[in-house]
Amino acid sequence: xxxxILPDGAAVGAAAAARIAAVVQRKPEAVLGLATGSSPxxxxxxxxxxxxxGEVDLSRTSAFALDEYVGVPPESPLxxxxxxxxxxxxxxxxxxxxxxxxxxxAADLEAACSAYEAAIAAAGGVDVQLLGIGxxxxxxxNEPTSSFASRTRIKTLAPRTREDNAxxxxxxxxxxPMHCITQGxxxxxxxxxxxxxxxxxxxxxxxxxxxxxPLTAMVPGSALQLHRTAVVLLDEAAASKLTLADYYRFTYxxxxxxxxxx
Ligand code: F6R
Numbered sequence: 517x518x519x520x521i522l523p524d525g526a527a528v529g530a531a532a533a534a535r536i537a538a539v540v541q542r543k544p545e546a547v548l549g550l551a552t553g554s555s556p557x558x559x560x561x562x563x564x565x566x567x568x569x570g571e572v573d574l575s576r577t578s579a580f581a582l583d584e585y586v587g588v589p590p591e592s593p594l595x596x597x598x599x600x601x602x603x604x605x606x607x608x609x610x611x612x613x614x615x616x617x618x619x620x621x622a623a624d625l626e627a628a629c630s631a632y633e634a635a636i637a638a639a640g641g642v643d644v645q646l647l648g649i650g651x652x653x654x655x656x657x658n659e660p661t662s663s664f665a666s667r668t669r670i671k672t673l674a675p676r677t678r679e680d681n682a683x684x685x686x687x688x689x690x691x692x693p694m695h696c697i698t699q700g701x702x703x704x705x706x707x708x709x710x711x712x713x714x715x716x717x718x719x720x721x722x723x724x725x726x727x728x729x730p731l732t733a734m735v736p737g738s739a740l741q742l743h744r745t746a747v748v749l750l751d752e753a754a755a756s757k758l759t760l761a762d763y764y765r766f767t768y769x770x771x772x773x774x775x776x777x778x
Contacts, residue, residue: 517740518747519727519764521755525715528749529558532646532713535747536563537572539644539709546643547636548579549704550615551656552599553681555648555713564607574608578639580632581617582647582656582704586670586695589621594684596620618668618697629668629697636703645707649714652676653722653735657698660734664742666700701739710746712737714754723750724757 522528536559540546550556566572581600590597597617605615616635622628636642647655652674658666659674673681678692685691704710714723726737727748740746755761 517727517743518767519755519758520747520749520768521758521761521764522749522751525558525751526562528713528715528751529560529562531749532556532559532711533562533566535709535711536644536646537566540572540574540577543643544573544576546577547639547641548574548577549642549645549647549699549707550579550581550600550604551646551648552581552583552596552603553648555715555719556646557603558715559646559713560604560607567607567609574610576614577610578614579604579610579616580636580639580642580699581615582645583696583698584618584620585693586620586625586697587693590617618699620697625670625697629670632668632697632699633703636699636706642707644709644711645704647704647710647712649712649719649722649726649737650674650677651680651718651722653725653737655701655712655726655737655739656704657696658701658704658736658739660736662701662733662736664705664731664733664739665702667703668697668699671696671698701736705739705743708745710740710743712740712746712748713750714748715751717753717756719754720757723748723754724759728759 584596588595605612618632619628657671682689682692725735731738731741
């Protein structure tokens with residue numbers, strides 16, 4: 517795992533964008549894994565700048581979102597389908613026809629989960645998966661005790677997640693859906709590269725547990741330890757509970773030029 521501690525959230529976003537751009541420059545038809553929420557916004561903004569400057573073209577790139585609420589219609593601005601369209605598809609110049617989110621309104625949700633897995637496989641798998649992490653250690657909406665082998669499925673959101681996400685629902689906890697469809701940890705681990713971004717002190721404990729703690733279903737983010745190419749981009753606050761922070765800084769400062777992409 518590569519852990520990079522950067523001065524602030526803007527630097528985290530720029531570093532994530534550079535890494536995604538490097539993948540797409542090598543492979544214009546790459547498949548991106550997209551996250552919603554606050555964490556990836558800096559990465560999307562920085563990537564949109566690279567697109568606007570003509571440094572990378574995402575028009576042939578496909579994308580799959582990590583998750584979707586159950587029962588929120590896609591036309592609602594609160595749906596992850598709408599959020600991805602607003603935060604990523606439009607600004608990044610992705611072709612909307614190549615961007616998918618799980619169907620949280622399907623009559624048969626289990627079939628929708630299987631169809632999502634099949635669509636990812638048919639696209640050739642995800643090349644680079646952008647991830648945030650919840651304060652309770654979740655990635656995607658794989659809440660604590662999710663199986664490391666899990667695939668796309670229906671989950672019940674943890675109380676902490678619903679509280680954290682109430683801010684998107686005008687602070688109304690009752691309005692936050694109870695269920696979601698999320699890619700499983702096994703699905704996420706199948707991506708060729710994982711790119712987790714975290715900013716702020718509220719993520720510090722979850723980041724430390726995921727990166728330096730034991731591999732445990734109680735901290736779904738610890739699944740990154742099983743991946744061969746996982747990169748964790750942190751601002752100082754999100755890195756503040758890491759035991760080996762100085763080692764990560766030393767490693768990054770002494771990284772050979774041929775290994776750098778940012
Ligand atoms: C979103 C997702 C979640 C979020 C996590 C952090 O698609 O899968 O794992 O990344 O809840 O959310 P923010 O970034 O809003 O703090």
